[in-house]
Amino acid sequence: MNSPSLYLHPDRDTCAAELAQVLVGRLRADLQDGGRARLLLAGGQSPVPLLGRLAGEALDWSRVELSPTDERWVAADDVASNLQLLRTALPQAQLLDPRLGATPEEAAQAWGERLAGWLPLTAVLLGMGEDGHIASLFPGMPGIASALTEDASPAALVGVAPVAPQVRLSANLALLRRSGWLGLLVFGGAKRELLEAVLADRPDTRQLPVHALVRQAGSRLQVHWAP
Numbered sequence: 765m766n767s768p769s770l771y772l773h774p775d776r777d778t779c780a781a782e783l784a785q786v787l788v789g790r791l792r793a794d795l796q797d798g799g800r801a802r803l804l805l806a807g808g809q810s811p812v813p814l815l816g817r818l819a820g821e822a823l824d825w826s827r828v829e830l831s832p833t834d835e836r837w838v839a840a841d842d843v844a845s846n847l848q849l850l851r852t853a854l855p856q857a858q859l860l861d862p863r864l865g866a867t868p869e870e871a872a873q874a875w876g877e878r879l880a881g882w883l884p885l886t887a888v889l890l891g892m893g894e895d896g897h898i899a900s901l902f903p904g905m906p907g908i909a910s911a912l913t914e915d916a917s918p919a920a921l922v923g924v925a926p927v928a929p930q931v932r933l934s935a936n937l938a939l940l941r942r943s944g945w946l947g948l949l950v951f952g953g954a955k956r957e958l959l960e961a962v963l964a965d966r967p968d969t970r971q972l973p974v975h976a977l978v979r980q981a982g983s984r985l986q987v988h989w990a991p
């Protein structure tokens with residue numbers, strides 16, 4: 765497989781600062797002729813230092829449309845909500861709340877249609893769990909094979925996490941890949957070990973969502989790691 769570019773940063777702050785510059789460059793390029801920029805950012809803990817850096821950037825955030833790569837089916841202002849994380853850090857951006865329906869299925873359908881209207885995206889930054897999940901695409905969950913299918917139509921779906929909150933909404937891999945810039949942010953030794961096993965195409969990693977990402981995106985993917 766064509767390998768992703770791997771950026772090994774000495775610490776998380778340096779990683780956040782460099783990644784922020786890359787993302788801001790991409791956003792500015794799309795904003796420069798009066799248009800809009802469309803950004804999907806991971807939730808969870810890893811993006812926190814990056815969000816702080818982005819918030820300090822002088823950009824016309826009112827023309828940046830922003831949504832999480834995935835969301836937990838909780839209230840929009842719940843501490844576990846990925847949208848809430850983004851809203852707290854970047855309230856000046858145009859935030860799209862994935863809760864566009866009364867049920868997870870309705871919301872996934874409507875959110876996926878809205879995101880499909882944003883394609884191609886300016887940039888997508890994914891995170892990864894120690895179990896090899898990306899966004900809310902978890903190993904072995906119902907529907908995971910179709911969520912990772914390379915030639916699927918870009919869409920969103922209902923995911924099931926092994927830990928609470930279990931009900932999730934997630935963009936599928938085909939949608940996440942339709943971006944001018946695609947990155948994966950990974951912190952810590954355990955995740956690096958897993959990543960190296962995936963990059964080496966170790967057979968026991970071939971069923972993992974992150975393996976599908978690496979294989980399908982190849983050299984288009986930038987992986988940013990820090991201890």
Ligand SMILES: O=C1O[C@H](COP(=O)(O)O)[C@@H](O)[C@H](O)[C@H]1O
Pocket residue numbers: 806807808809810811833834835836846890891892893894898899900
């Ligand atoms: O549940 C999730 O987990 C992943 C990884 O989170 P992290 O806290 O280990 O960085 C995250 O990328 C995803 O958006 C989130 O919903």
